[in-house]
Amino acid sequence: MLIAEFAKATGLGRDTVRFYIKRGLLTPQVGVSGTNRYQSFDAQQVERALVIREAQSLGFTLREIGTLSDEYERVGMTLARKAELMRERLAEVDEQAAKLKRLRRYFAAKLEWLEAGAEGEPPAFLKPKDGGRRSACMPISTAKPTERLPAGSTAESKTRRGRSVRS
Secondary structure (H helix, E strand, C coil), X not given: CCHHHHHHHHCCCHHHHHHHHHCCCCCCEECCCCCCCCEXXXXXXXXXXXXXXXXXXXXXXXXXXXXXXXXXXXXXXXXXXXXXXXHHHHHHHHHHHHHHHHHHHHHHHHHHHHHCCCCCCCCCCCCCCCCCCCCCCCCCCCCCCCCCCCCCCCCEEECCCCCEEEC
């Protein structure tokens, strides 16, 4: 089958197919006669493309997929090696889940703080590392959020440095 039919069979765009070929992930047959330089794909290439898509959906990068594919074609892949790869991926998923859990706790605490009128110390995303100083990458302001003025309002307010500004 030619690239258009292959793209349809795999659900990949033509540009994606060409990119996979360039990366060496797919290897179509190329016509050998002088007039036929079309790339032809067979059922094995369709299966390979579907495996690539599945691996990507599981979080593998194209570089990892290429490396694992090369390993599989060179020496095969034992059950122990497959289990090792799954353990590594599971550890990465667990790490991402822990990060998402911390992020969710922060957003819930921040929302609760805001809905309570933003009184007191706001919740910190990053815990202080040296006994009290906050991390510079997540500055925490103790100032209450200001209310928005209606459009066209010319009320003046004081900034933290004491200068008046027009809204």
